Amino acid sequence: MTQSNPQLLANIRVVLARTSHPGNIGAAARAMKTMGLSQLVLVEPAVFPNSQADAMASGAIDVLADARVCSTLAEALADTTLALGVSARRRDIVAEILMPQQAAVRLLTEAQAAPVALVFGNETSGLSNEELSLCQGLVTIAANPQYSSLNLAAAVQVLSYEVRRVWLDQPGWPDRELDAASGAEIERFYGHLETALADLDFLHPGSPGKLMLKLRRLFSRTRLSREEVNILRGILSAAQQAKKAGTRPSNS
Amino acid sequence: MTQSNPQLLANIRVVLARTSHPGNIGAAARAMKTMGLSQLVLVEPAVFPNSQADAMASGAIDVLADARVCSTLAEALADTTLALGVSARRRDIVAEILMPQQAAVRLLTEAQAAPVALVFGNETSGLSNEELSLCQGLVTIAANPQYSSLNLAAAVQVLSYEVRRVWLDQPGWPDRELDAASGAEIERFYGHLETALADLDFLHPGSPGKLMLKLRRLFSRTRLSREEVNILRGILSAAQQAKKAGTRPSNS
Known part of the structure; x- marks a missing residue:
């Protein structure tokens, strides 16, 4: 796996299911683009397109413009070979729970061959059982147990960040440009x-x-x-x- | 030292310098609290306290209520032994540039003994040279070079997430290397x-x-x-x- 292959990031899509607030869609697009992700798919958004979404997207308006709108999650995931649902920890679901870093490794590995997806549910209710049943794994951000309420765009930011971090990881950071004394x-x-x-x-x-x-x-x-x-x-x-x-x- | 010692997180403060938009202060407080950070210090905020900040803080209103307001960054950092500035990559600064993960390790190591800080600059102009000169290191999120514009709360979210991730990850902490001056x-x-x-x-x-x-x-x-x-x-x-x-x- 060549970590610097941009095709890997192009194969990772962010799917937002039943998002209520258009501002969150825009903020999610911005979060994605800062980390080099560009494929946004919206399933049954309450309001889209929308000026508030555009405003929150800031310089990521192109991600919004290219966003695909689907009427079902199954349609959004039809061509993917791996879909991971992002969710707070749930006791009712018996599934492998991945940490964001493990999820990023899985997604990037699979993205060498085919499109893959990170799926985010509604702001209030999260992913439904039906939506979860379309995912092959669950990602949970290990948040503060006393207050685990990341907003939607913040969760997209954290996951996108992990994907990029893992993608960049191997060669490390280049040397700083310092005219060092001998x-x-x-x-x-x-x-x-x-x-x-x-x-x-x-x-x-x-x-x-x-x-x-x-x-x-x-x-x-x-x-x-x-x-x-x-x-x-x-x-x-x-x-x-x-x-x-x-x-x-x-x-x- | 046990990894889950909450005192380590309590010794890590988030300093927001010259924040223009009160909503960002609230969103930053929420981002911090989801990751278990609680110490917020505001240096010359344009508007604070403010109802928009409260609204964006959501369930993290207690972090806002406990926030300390300072008139200078030096005052905010007076009792810290390590302050890391968060900044986009800058060619004009010759300083060690840390990735978020390295920054988290450094902060948590030092937080065993004394308060430490993550310092975020103004939304538009970032950290001034004077502000950077009060920091002992620079943290840069390796964002998309074509669009590296994380909003303030998103940057706070990513750094807070890394602090928590490393905090949960590490079996124990090495002793701090030196008796750092304040x-x-x-x-x-x-x-x-x-x-x-x-x-x-x-x-x-x-x-x-x-x-x-x-x-x-x-x-x-x-x-x-x-x-x-x-x-x-x-x-x-x-x-x-x-x-x-x-x-x-x-x-x-």
């Missing part, structure tokens, strides 16, 4: 630092003791840039000059 | 640094310009320990004394 430049900086601290009588020359080690640890944690080394050495030079001026014979 | 201690160090550099004629007092910002970036990347702050301030004092001796009338 080892030699940093060693020269440490040499300068030690000399300057000796000049300031802050350490005994020849026995820098633990102090230099501590300072090295501090600066090595941070990966200094070239510019930062120059700034720090400028400060050291200024301190050395100040010290020299202070100990210079008074006739100068 | 935000207030670090601000006092920066104040001392600026004064000392002015004494050394290394910067013009009153117009520290970009230099202080660059130095803040350098030191915020590394997360200073208490001991390191003491060493650095000792060096600054030594340099100041040297300068004073140099400019003292020669009869001394």
